[in-house]
Amino acid sequence: MKDLNDLYKSFEIGIRSTKATKPQEYLKSIGLDYTDLRIGFNSGQFHHREKQEVKDHYQSLGLLTPSDAAVRTDEMTAYTVFGRYGLVFPLMNRENVVVNYFALRFELATPTEHYLNRLGLYPSYPNQNTKRLFIVPTVMDAASLLQSKALDHREAVLALYDGKLLPQHEKAIAALSDLEEIIIIKR
Structure with missing residues (x-):
């Protein structure tokens, strides 16, 4: 199945x-x-x-x-x-x-x-080598940022879950050993 x-x-x-x-x-x-x-x-x-x-x-x-x-x-x-x-x-x-x-x-x-449920991240868990992380309010905002091709190879984006930071977001961010900057984009 x-x-x-x-x-x-x-x-x-x-x-x-x-x-x-x-x-x-x-x-x-x-x-x-x-x-x-x-x-x-x-x-x-x-x-x-x-x-x-x-x-x-x-x-x-x-x-x-x-x-x-x-x-x-x-x-x-x-x-x-x-x-x-x-x-x-x-x-x-x-x-x-x-x-x-x-x-x-x-x-x-x-x-x-x-x-459907409260699991997972969009678009995915950030690469371990991410230096700059953009956090956006919605999946549609993240998709638009990805579509823009504005991110370089050491940058990533994460969509909040219905505007909320969940434990899986926090764990994913904490695991980024090279992270230098977090940019939060609000509407």
Whole structure:
């Protein structure tokens, strides 16, 4: 069964689909390039045509929540899908494995942002040789800074979790033995 890392690969393929014109256009409108950054698209259909065992697995990961929505037969269960029809950004653990998703549901009247859980860092744990670290309030701010190509090889960026510094941020920062400067960017 797919874990978050494996499923994310399918989201990265999904953003490249010829049918994914709306997410591609949205990214272009905000100045982000899915060919340059790790950005996926969740159409909300990853569980379709899967056995119940797989759906249960996705439910245990927090990706599916049973819903009361009407379905064709009593034998089927409707689900609410995490980040349905949204852009998905991966949060990584220290081993560079996807352990969390940040989803931006851009098609809603008011775009909404959600995290799947409280694990991992975006875009990843900083390289051990980082000298200057930029800390930004959101995943979107970090993606914009990465897209700008303004960072040199000894600089890194970390997105706060919903504007908050979590223990994993503190541990990652404390592990940077060459760190000389932290720059906090506020909105």
